[in-house]
Amino acid sequence: MARSVVIRVRVYRKWEYCGRTGDGELVHVDLVLIDEKGNAMYAEIPTKDAKEKSPLVQEGSIYIISRFLPGNYMIEFNFYTEVQPVPEDAVIMPELVYHLTPFSQLECHAGDQSRFIDVVGVLVEISDAKTMHLTNSAAPVISRDIVLRDLTHFEIKVTLWGDRASSFDIDAIYDPNESEPIVVLLVGTVVKTYIGQHYLSGNATCRWYFNPTIPEAVPFYNRRTAPSVDQARGARLAQAEIATLTDLATMDPYTIGWFASCAKCNKSCVVEGSGYKCRLCLSTNSKFKFVLNLCAFHYVCPCAIMIIAHLFYIFHPYRYKLSFVATDGTTEAKMIAFADVATRIIGKPVQTLMRARTPIQDFPSDITALVTMKFTFVVMQTDESFDRPEKSYRVLSMLSAHGRQAPERF
Structure with a gap:
């Protein structure tokens, strides 16, 4: 009789598969196992054995597993499978196993369900969790969007679903006084198209x-203090059309100038034939925008603060509506930012501000702290600009934050 195979592995990931939408009956329990050399293999616990075998293995722990059904690409637990815990200090086992895909190559994996995609980047946007009703799901599902940026300023949106959406939380590592970027290693995703x-x-x-303490994250950490950061930002802005608030105030909203920007990576495009082509990723899918540079918070409109407080207490789920007056030294203008964009400007989800706010505060300190902060925004004129000579603007995105500035610098 053939000898039974015995393996010593760490349970790298564990989840329950309950159908494509995640709201059906349990189909099987899935595991990703890694050995001492960093090799990874998929494992599955069938429904009939899940009640007995699933509690025996916990994510992150090390086990000796025997009497399972081996295959070419996976192993399957059965009634006879034995699981023996191994003390953490008894063996040196990798904590992380990943195979990174560059952001610029993600498009090649669109629709491919045969492999998971791992990426690393800086977290630049995080939305509130929201409830959605999908046509292929009987019950509503929770989703949350985040945006990661790589070293070339290529950005990718990540949509988290269900428990993954509700459990994504940066409160434990976010320090508003440090303003350090958050590097994220994201594993086990798939590329989709919408x-x-x-x-x-x-x-x-x-x-x-x-x-994470991985070699691929080191360049992100080095850029926190390297002088090349501002140089890279300057090069990016140089490709765009720069305008002051005075320039924008004199523009006719019906003839306002725009520049072509790649819809995928936000780099500027060049003319090619009758259309535009991205210089970086060679995409021909473009959009148009203009850049407002050197925009700083001069003071916060009291009316806008009242609107924010009103939204805090009445609407659910909570959403940002950030109104303010900005100056760049040439003139002042009213601006407004919503939801994800406001979250990135303030640096915290609205729920975090709600939890931290005390009854004696007139307004959250994270809002008032924005006064004299300097940013570079991408903006567009609001509908009101078409009806009156005074222009107002909606912030579409924040390109960069430059810290606190003294008023006399403007």
């Missing part, structure tokens, strides 16, 4: 690791 835009989708298979 209305021509590629994005990463993360469900029960997905995991993330904040500020």
Whole structure:
């Protein structure tokens, strides 16, 4: 009789598969196992054995597993499978196993369900969790969008679903006084496409690791203090059309100038034939925008603060509506930012501000702290600009934050 195979592995990831939408009956319990050399293999616990065998293995722990059904690409637990815990200090076992895909190559994996995608980048946007009703799901599902940026300023949206959406939380590592970027190693996602835009989708298979100690994250950490950061930002802005608030105030909203920007990576495009082509990723899918540079918070409109407080207490789920007056030294203008964009400007989800706010505060300190902060925004004129000579603007995105500035510098 053939000798039974015995393996010593760490349970790298564990999740329950309950159908494509995640709201059905349990189909099987899935595991990703890694050995001492960093090799990874998929494992599955069938429904009939899940009640007895699933509690024996916990994510992150090390076990000796025997009497299972081996295969070419996976192993399967059965009634006879034995699991023996191994003390953490008894063996040196990798904590992380990943195979990174560059952001620029994600499009090649769109629709491919045969492999998971792992990426690393800086967290630049995080939305509130929201409830959605999908046509292929009987019950509403929770989703949350985040945006990661790589070293070339290529950005990718990641949509988290279900438990992954509700459990994504940066409160434990976010320090508003330090203003340090958050590097994220994201594993177990798939590339999907919606209305021509590629994005990463993360469900029960997905995991993330904040500020991981991996070699690929070192360049992100070095850029926190390296002088090349501002140079890179300057080069990016140089490709765009720069305008002051005075320039924008004199523009006719019906003839206002725009520049072509790649819809995938936000780099500027060049003319090619009758259309435009991205210089970086060679995409021909473009959009148009103009850049407002050197925009700083001079003071916060009291009326806007009242509107924010009103939204805090009446609407659910909570959403940002950030109104303010900005100056760049040439003139002042009213601006407004919503939801994800406001979250990135303030640096915290609205729920975090709600939890931290005390009854004696007139307004959250994270809002009042924005006064004299300097940013570079991408903006567009609001509908009101077409009806009156005074222009107002909606912030579409924040390109960069430059810290606190003294008023006399403007």
